[in-house]
Amino acid sequence: MILIDGKKAAAELREELRKEVVELKNKHNKVPGLTVILIGDLTPSQIYVRNKEKSAKEVGLKSEVIKYPDSVEEKVILDKIDELNKDDTVSGILVQLPLPKHIDKQKIIEAINPSKDVDGFHPMNVGSLSSGYESSVPCTPLGCYLLVKKIEPNLSGKKAVIIGRSNLNGKPMTQLLLKENCTVTITHSKTKNLKAECLEADILVAAVGIPELVKGDWVKKDAIVIDVGINKTDKGIVGDVAFDEVSKSARALTPVPGGVGPMTIACLLKNTVECFKRSQL
Numbered sequence: 001m002i003l004i005d006g007k008k009a010a011a012e013l014r015e016e017l018r019k020e021v022v023e024l025k026n027k028h029n030k031v032p033g034l035t036v037i038l039i040g041d042l043t044p045s046q047i048y049v050r051n052k053e054k055s056a057k058e059v060g061l062k063s064e065v066i067k068y069p070d071s072v073e074e075k076v077i078l079d080k081i082d083e084l085n086k087d088d089t090v091s092g093i094l095v096q097l098p099l100p101k102h103i104d105k106q107k108i109i110e111a112i113n114p115s116k117d118v119d120g121f122h123p124m125n126v127g128s129l130s131s132g133y134e135s136s137v138p139c140t141p142l143g144c145y146l147l148v149k150k151i152e153p154n155l156s157g158k159k160a161v162i163i164g165r166s167n168l169n170g171k172p173m174t175q176l177l178l179k180e181n182c183t184v185t186i187t188h189s190k191t192k193n194l195k196a197e198c199l200e201a202d203i204l205v206a207a208v209g210i211p212e213l214v215k216g217d218w219v220k221k222d223a224i225v226i227d228v229g230i231n232k233t234d235k236g237i238v239g240d241v242a243f244d245e246v247s248k249s250a251r252a253l254t255p256v257p258g259g260v261g262p263m264t265i266a267c268l269l270k271n272t273v274e275c276f277k278r279s280q281l
Contacts, residue, residue: 001247001248001250001251001252001253002151002251002252002253003247003252003253003255004147004150004151004226004252004253004254004255004259005255005258005259006143006147006254006255006258006259006260006261006262006263007258007262009146009147009150009262009263009266010143010262010263010265010266011262013146013263013266013267013269013270014055014058014059014266014269017059017266017269017270017273018058018059018060020273021059021060021061021273022060024273024276024277024280025060028280030089031060031061031062031276032061032062032091032092032272032273032275032276033061033062033063033064033089033090033091033092033272033276034052034056034061034062034063034064034090034091034092034094034118034268034269034272035063035064035065035066035084035090035092035093035094036049036052036053036063036064036065036066036094036095036096037065037066037068037077037080037081037093037094037095037096038065038066038067038068038096039067039068039069039070039072039077039095039096039099039100039103040068040069040070040100041069041070042098045096045097045098048096048265049065049096051265052094052265052268053065055265055266055268055269056269056272059269061269061272061273062089064090066080070100071100072100072103074102074103074104074107074108077095077103077108078107078108078111081093081095081108081111081112082111084116085111085112085113085116090116091116091118091272091273091275091276091279092116092117092118092268092271092272092275092276093112093113093116093117093118094118094119094268095108095109095112095119109121109122109123110122110123114135114136115275115278115279116275117136117275118136118139118268118271118272118275119136119138119139119268119271120135120136120137120138120139120142120172120271121138121167121168122136125137126167126171126172129172129175129176130171130175132179134278136271136274136275137172137176137267137271138168138169138172139264139265139267139268139271140168140169140207140228140260140264140267141168141169141172141173141176142172142176142263142267142270142271143260143263143264143266143267144169144173144205144226144228144260144263145173145176145177146263146267147226147254147259147260147263148203148224148226151224151251151252152203152224155177155180155181155182155203156180156181156182157181157182157183158180158182158183158202158203159182159183159185159200159201159202159203160177160182160183160184160185160201160202160203160204160205161184161185161187161197161198161200161201161203161204161205162174162177162184162185162186162187162204162205162207163187163188163194163198163204163205163206163207163208163213163214163240164186164187164188164205164206164207164208164209164228165186165188166207169205169207169228170186170188170205170207171186173205173207174186177203182203185197185200185201188208189208194218195215195217195218198214198218198219199218199219199220200220201219201220201223202220202222202223202224203223203224203226204219204223204224204225204226205226205228206225206226206227206228206229206239206240206241207228207229207240208229208240209229209231209240210229210231210240211229211231211233211238211239211240212238212239212240212241212242212243213229213240213241213242214227214240214241214242214246215242215245215246216242216245216246216248216249217245217249218246219246219249219250220249221249221251222250222251223249223250223251224250224251224252224253225241225246225250225252225253225254226254226259226260227239227240227241227243227253227254227255227256227259227260228240228260229241229256230256230257230261237256237257238256239254239255239256239259241253241256243255243256
């Protein structure tokens with residue numbers, strides 16, 4: 001079995017981006033800029049943002065984090081987004097989720113200029129992706145897709161099964177695989193006989209948030225399995241896939257942690273560079 005090393009893949013992608021940023025600076029005399037808005041003091045969000053800032057600086061991006069307390073008014077955030085939309089030095093804007101309850105997530109997402117939406121959550125980017133047009137792609141499914149392509153460059157005709165239908169991962173992952181001429185099935189909590197569906201998959205993407213849901217006998221021989229789940233349990237952090245069992249049958253499998261997670265941040269940097277390039281056309 002091939003262990004799909006997300007840390008290594010992310011390091012390779014960051015190195016490619018670092019070289020590209022040097023070229024862009026030489027050509028345009030400026031570098032892509034990423035601004036992250038962080039509201040409140042949730043520890044996971046703070047860790048994520050710190051890692052994003054570190055990685056952005058590593059590849060040579062201009063990086064800024066704007067912090068607000070939990071009590072900040074929605075209008076303050078909307079006004080800041082409007083200001084950043086007009087700022088030519090900012091290529092990408094990201095508002096770290098989750099948000100406090102009094103702030104409307106959809107209103108915040110829609111306030112970001114689609115051309116600076118590095119999360120790929122704006123309805124215009126969602127629509128462009130599903131229509132096959134160029135757009136920012138949400139970072140986690142983009143990372144999953146790049147990891148799959150490292151194992152199998154030609155996905156045409158493959159059967160893909162995705163567990164989970166979220167806007168963050170399941171749906172955009174479907175669009176990416178359809179573009180590659182895969183036959184894609186989305187499964188979810190109402191799917192009958194989930195195990196039988198999974199056994200059909202050449203590519204299986206588990207993104208449902210149920211610890212070790214996917215067992216060894218759910219996966220056919222030589223399947224590529226991407227585990228997006230991050231679940232806290234008594235035995236530590238585990239994915240949605242029973243790793244020890246599935247590793248005996250799968251052709252390739254991502255570990256948790258160290259699989260999809262590092263690629264998500266690297267893909268955020270990739271999206272920032274792509275937004276910058278489009279802005280220079």
